[in-house]
Amino acid sequence: MKKNKIIFWVATAIIILWEGIMPLSTILFTPEYVTVGTRPLGYPDYFAYALIICKALGTLAIALPQTPSRLKEWAYAGLTFSLIFAFISHACVDKNIMYMLLPIIVLAILMVSYTFNRKLNLNNNGK
Helix, strand or coil: CHHHHHHHHHHHHHHHHHHHHHHHHHHHHCHHHCCCCCHHHCCCHHHHHHHHHHHHHHHHHHHCCCCCHHHHHHHHHHHHHHHHHHHHHHHHCCCCHHHHHHHHHHHHHHHHHHHHHHHHHHHHHCC
């Protein structure tokens, strides 16, 4: 049980930093760079802001233990779609292998967080 918690929190902490804190810090400290990743892919500028807000809310839902499990499921799903679409966007537009691999790596970490979140919930609920 303790090992599962450690794995969950390490994976979740990486997701919180990468998908939540880093994008929010861009808005707060260097707003001129908010659209650097989305503009070359052909997305409108407002999309970057919406994406950052949704990522931050998703990571918050995942991180807070009192979040209802159904909301956590939606947060994991939203972050998953975001990462899959990031891979597809890079594969179709710039074809840069590193830009394509990064969302896949983060998605793998997200899946570790999800898997161990489920294990912890099953253990806590006695199922």
